[in-house]
Amino acid sequence: MLMTVNQATATSVNQNAVVEARKLGLTFQTNDGPVRALSDVNLTINKGEFVSFIGPSGCGKTTFLRVIADLEQPTEGKISINGMTPEQARQARAYGYVFQAAALFPWRTIESNVGLPLEIIGLPKAEQQERIKRTMDLVNLTGFEKKYPWQLSGGMQQRASIARALAFDADLLLMDEPFGALDEIVRDHLNEQLLRLWRQTNKTICFVTHSIPEAVYLSTRIVVMSPRPGRVTDVIESTLPAERPLDIRESPEFLAIAARVRDGLRAGHSYED
Amino acid sequence: MSFSRLSWQVALALVLCAVAMTTMPMLAAEAAAPMSNGTSTLVIGLVALSAVASFAMFSGAASAAVLFIGAHGAAWLLIAGISGNEGMARMPYFLLLAAAWLLAWRCVAILSALKPQSPQAKTFLRLLIPAIFGAWILILWEAVTRGAGVPFILLPPPSAIAARIGNSLPILAADVRQTIFKAVLFGYIVGCASGFVVAILADRVPFLRRGLLPIGNMVSALPIIGVAPIMVIWFGFEWQSKAAVVIIMTFFPMLVNTVAGLAASGHMERDLMRTYASSYWQTLFKLRLPAAAPFIFNALKINSTLALIGAIVAEFFGTPIVGMGFRISTEIGRMNVDMVWAEIAVAALAGSVFYGVVAFIERATTFWHPSVRGGRA
Numbered sequence: 001m002l003m004t005v006n007q008a009t010a011t012s013v014n015q016n017a018v019v020e021a022r023k024l025g026l027t028f029q030t031n032d033g034p035v036r037a038l039s040d041v042n043l044t045i046n047k048g049e050f051v052s053f054i055g056p057s058g059c060g061k062t063t064f065l066r067v068i069a070d071l072e073q074p075t076e077g078k079i080s081i082n083g084m085t086p087e088q089a090r091q092a093r094a095y096g097y098v099f100q101a102a103a104l105f106p107w108r109t110i111e112s113n114v115g116l117p118l119e120i121i122g123l124p125k126a127e128q129q130e131r132i133k134r135t136m137d138l139v140n141l142t143g144f145e146k147k148y149p150w151q152l153s154g155g156m157q158q159r160a161s162i163a164r165a166l167a168f169d170a171d172l173l174l175m176d177e178p179f180g181a182l183d184e185i186v187r188d189h190l191n192e193q194l195l196r197l198w199r200q201t202n203k204t205i206c207f208v209t210h211s212i213p214e215a216v217y218l219s220t221r222i223v224v225m226s227p228r229p230g231r232v233t234d235v236i237e238s239t240l241p242a243e244r245p246l247d248i249r250e251s252p253e254f255l256a257i258a259a260r261v262r263d264g265l266r267a268g269h270s271y272e273d
Numbered sequence: 274m275s276f277s278r279l280s281w282q283v284a285l286a287l288v289l290c291a292v293a294m295t296t297m298p299m300l301a302a303e304a305a306a307p308m309s310n311g312t313s314t315l316v317i318g319l320v321a322l323s324a325v326a327s328f329a330m331f332s333g334a335a336s337a338a339v340l341f342i343g344a345h346g347a348a349w350l351l352i353a354g355i356s357g358n359e360g361m362a363r364m365p366y367f368l369l370l371a372a373a374w375l376l377a378w379r380c381v382a383i384l385s386a387l388k389p390q391s392p393q394a395k396t397f398l399r400l401l402i403p404a405i406f407g408a409w410i411l412i413l414w415e416a417v418t419r420g421a422g423v424p425f426i427l428l429p430p431p432s433a434i435a436a437r438i439g440n441s442l443p444i445l446a447a448d449v450r451q452t453i454f455k456a457v458l459f460g461y462i463v464g465c466a467s468g469f470v471v472a473i474l475a476d477r478v479p480f481l482r483r484g485l486l487p488i489g490n491m492v493s494a495l496p497i498i499g500v501a502p503i504m505v506i507w508f509g510f511e512w513q514s515k516a517a518v519v520i521i522m523t524f525f526p527m528l529v530n531t532v533a534g535l536a537a538s539g540h541m542e543r544d545l546m547r548t549y550a551s552s553y554w555q556t557l558f559k560l561r562l563p564a565a566a567p568f569i570f571n572a573l574k575i576n577s578t579l580a581l582i583g584a585i586v587a588e589f590f591g592t593p594i595v596g597m598g599f600r601i602s603t604e605i606g607r608m609n610v611d612m613v614w615a616e617i618a619v620a621a622l623a624g625s626v627f628y629g630v631v632a633f634i635e636r637a638t639t640f641w642h643p644s645v646r647g648g649r650a
Contacts, residue, residue, distance in 0.1 A: 120546075120555050168549075
């Protein structure tokens with residue numbers, strides 16, 4: 001895998017990198033003057049990683065994800081996705097994006113919501129059906145294909161939106177607080193399923209959250225960010241094994257990582273005072 | 274609701290019966306075809322009996338049925354008795370009419386409180402309650418205009434209007450064909466379609482959005498009375514000039530609503546389409562137009578009534594000798610008010626059907642919208 005020479009990446013140093021940000025900055029022009037949302041972000045995300053972004057609101061974690069997705073344009077620095085610009089990556093449909101809310105279209109059934117990106121790409125009908133079936137199965141929604149989104153619970157809706165992002169079958173999955181609006185029990189369950197999914201599909205996942213346990217439980221690497229201006233204050237490698245039952249969250253190893261994340265968040269905050 | 278208790282409507286109806294009995298007879302002495310004593314007794318008996326029986330019943334449906342029969346039987350006898358004696362009615366006639374009306378009121382009140390289980394019964398009730406309501410407007414109108422002898426010119430009884438409709442079917446049909454099937458339908462389709470297309474263009478081309486919409490608002494304020502004669506000069510006396518007025522009237526509600534509807538889809542949904550590298554037209558057809566559908570149907574509903582008004586008013590300013598507006602303006606000059614009322618009734622019916630068809634299509638198309646499915650957003 002490492003031997004494959006990526007033709008498009010003349011500048012990329014690391015052939016294994018999915019996302020590479022160098023001195024990335026983004027300043028929004030608002031009515032109250034310029035706001036620095038991101039400042040001097042340097043980060044490389046490698047293939048197959050599960051990277052969480054954690055920080056208080058306003059720290060730019062969502063903005064960073066949106067920059068990767070070409071939903072915002074950086075004002076400084078450089079970023080490449082699979083060796084391409086974000087714009088090229090978006091046009092090449094290099095990633096699937098899961099939003100904070102399910103954002104399912106109420107006039108479409110669940111299966112036709114999951115099939116929406118496939119319709120837009122213009123896949124043949126048979127392959128659409130095959131992919132819908134496979135991804136609905138992955139998120140345990142088989143049997144709900146003909147339902148409408150408003151007939152499903154919030155957790156099921158969010159699972160359908162994950163299925164929609166997976167049906168796309170891009171190697172990179174960007175998730176912006178996908179479980180933020182759900183209750184603790186549903187959230188635990190979906191976290192477990194997401195880990196299983198990630199292991200099965202071997203995708204690269206960027207996951208924005210403001211929950212420390214969620215970040216530690218899911219990630220291979222945790223990026224701690226702090227606000228005003230949004231920047232990376234710490235990057236923590238997880239020492240947890242790949243196999244993670246839910247009760248791993250009571251292990252001393254888990255708690256040690258969580259404590260380090262908390263320290264990182266506190267350190268980021270202290271600059272403000 | 275306890276239907277077995279004596280309600281104030283029933284109690285008042287009984288009182289009115291008693292007063293009516295003491296002030297007999299129902300018609301003035303010089304009436305041409307006086308009512309028999311038997312008829313008067315039958316009316317009073319029907320009202321009183323059904324009133325008493327209604328609260329002795331075991332179920333709401335049964336007491337509503339008893340009241341229904343009593344009220345409508347009495348009303349029918351009263352109206353039958355007044356024919357040939359128009360304007361001769363005395364106080365007991367009106368008292369008994371009021372008593373029958375009170376019973377019908379009580380009947381509707383009981384029916385409204387019923388909570389049937391089966392969907393068929395629900396549908397039946399949903400149709401029955403407004404039907405009784407509407408029927409009583411006609412019954413009171415008929416009984417009062419004929420009982421009190423209201424001059425025909427002021428307000429003809431509904432039976433006379435119905436008779437006029439029955440006798441003038443070919444004329445009415447020709448008018449409907451001219452006004453609705455030519456001017457209204459053509460104008461409505463062209464007006465709505467062009468409003469829709471211009472809204473899409475304004476969405477696609479920024480300078481149109483900036484320049485056209487403010488001017489559109491101004492044109493939508495144009496007085497139709499002023500525009501209609503000019504359209505006649507431009508497009509002639511035939512239906513084309515009326516269709517032009519309808520187009521002007523329906524264009525802007527559609528334009529404004531479609532523009533608002535196209536802005537109705539959420540940011541997240543639009544970002545989602547962007548992450549799929551969806552083209553402008555894909556986003557339009559798969560996201561923005563479905564999200565705009567409730568707005569577009571609003572315009573279609575508003576326009577269904579506007580179009581009819583526009584076409585009828587436009588016909589006041591010169592037409593060939595056919596058309597609903599033409600008929601109304603000429604027949605009123607010839608004091609044929611029943612014909613005017615007949616045209617009004619036909620226009621109201623056509624307008625309701627038109628609106629109903631659009632509303633039906635709306636419910637089928639925007640079944641997902643919270644306002645249609647009756648759920649949360």
